[in-house]
Amino acid sequence: MERIGPIPSADGKWVEELTPAFSRRLQDGGYFVSAPDREKFKSLGFVTLENVLEENEVREIETVYDLFAQGKISGMGRDLCDMSGSYDDRFEDFSLINAMLPRVYRPDLQGNIFEKISADISRQLIGDDIALDYDQFLSKKPCCPAAAFAWHQDMGYWPAGTPDTRTATVSLAITDATLENGCIRFLPGSHLPPKLWTHKPRPIGGEEDGNRKKSHTLVLDVGENPEMVYQPVKRGSVTVHDEWVVHGSGGNPSPRWRKTYVIAYRSRETVAYERSIGFTHSHNDAADFGFAQ
Numbered sequence: 001m002e003r004i005g006p007i008p009s010a011d012g013k014w015v016e017e018l019t020p021a022f023s024r025r026l027q028d029g030g031y032f033v034s035a036p037d038r039e040k041f042k043s044l045g046f047v048t049l050e051n052v053l054e055e056n057e058v059r060e061i062e063t064v065y066d067l068f069a070q071g072k073i074s075g076m077g078r079d080l081c082d083m084s085g086s087y088d089d090r091f092e093d094f095s096l097i098n099a100m101l102p103r104v105y106r107p108d109l110q111g112n113i114f115e116k117i118s119a120d121i122s123r124q125l126i127g128d129d130i131a132l133d134y135d136q137f138l139s140k141k142p143c144c145p146a147a148a149f150a151w152h153q154d155m156g157y158w159p160a161g162t163p164d165t166r167t168a169t170v171s172l173a174i175t176d177a178t179l180e181n182g183c184i185r186f187l188p189g190s191h192l193p194p195k196l197w198t199h200k201p202r203p204i205g206g207e208e209d210g211n212r213k214k215s216h217t218l219v220l221d222v223g224e225n226p227e228m229v230y231q232p233v234k235r236g237s238v239t240v241h242d243e244w245v246v247h248g249s250g251g252n253p254s255p256r257w258r259k260t261y262v263i264a265y266r267s268r269e270t271v272a273y274e275r276s277i278g279f280t281h282s283h284n285d286a287a288d289f290g291f292a293q
């Protein structure tokens with residue numbers, strides 16, 4: 001098995017030397033994360049890994065994925081929402097369809113190939129003591145310039161007081177994510193030092209202040225012209241980011257969907273703590289968790 005990873009060039013920039021056929025999939029079904037990729041995750045707060053799933057594997061997942069993207073799974077309440085809109089929007093009017101916890105609503109997803117490989121990747125990035133914390137399907141409809149994901153740190157959405165914060169959020173491109181359809185973008189290095197920036201609930205309509213009861217979305221102000229890095233991702237490839245790095249994505253004015261399957265891992269202890277206070281990542285959770293905000 002080839003294990004040559006991206007190599008740094010003389011000026012210290014990363015040179016991607018992957019060919020489309022290149023994959024670090026291992027015989028045992030795992031995925032090898034090279035030392036340079038582990039280093040990138042540590043120093044930048046994110047990394048892109050190529051060719052994680054094969055075409056037939058993505059196609060099988062996409063069949064179930066599309067049921068959520070088409071609003072065909074009932075009984076989800078607020079777990080089916082528009083991250084660029086409010087809880088009052090009708091599904092037909094969504095731009096950025098967010099389906100939380102798909103593995104809860106469709107248990108046949110549990111144990112799928114992406115769950116296995118994303119766990120393997122995460123163990124190599126943040127340690128062996130991990131548990132799957134939550135999964136999420138994020139779909140940007142075509143011709144929806146409004147389908148932007150506001151800048152944030154994931155820690156802004158999660159309860160304070162967890163035993164440790166280590167997180168690997170693995171995002172699988174189900175369709176190519178491109179500059180045109182609003183791929184993810186990061187402020188490299190913004191995870192260091194690990195601290196929470198000020199987040200505010202996103203105002204709806206003409207309101208001055210936002211309200212978490214109306215919309216799940218938080219926003220942070222990154223100022224004008226922040227130094228951002230776009231990460232276009234091919235179908236079957238992934239980005240992985242940590243819990244502190246500032247990230248978001250633009251709208252989708254293109255005629256193509258952007259479909260992304262997210263699975264996040266945290267330490268077993270931290271996931272146990274979250275559940276002990278009733279925090280499941282469901283938007284239907286009732287309690288006030290003492291969010292970091």
Ligand SMILES: O=C(O)CCC(=O)C(=O)O
Pocket residue numbers: 138149154169171182183184247248249260262
């Ligand atoms: O993929 C995106 O556009 C943003 C998703 C995100 O914020 C996340 O998965 O933490």
Ligand SMILES: [Fe+2]
Pocket residue numbers: 152153154247
């Ligand atoms: Fe995020």
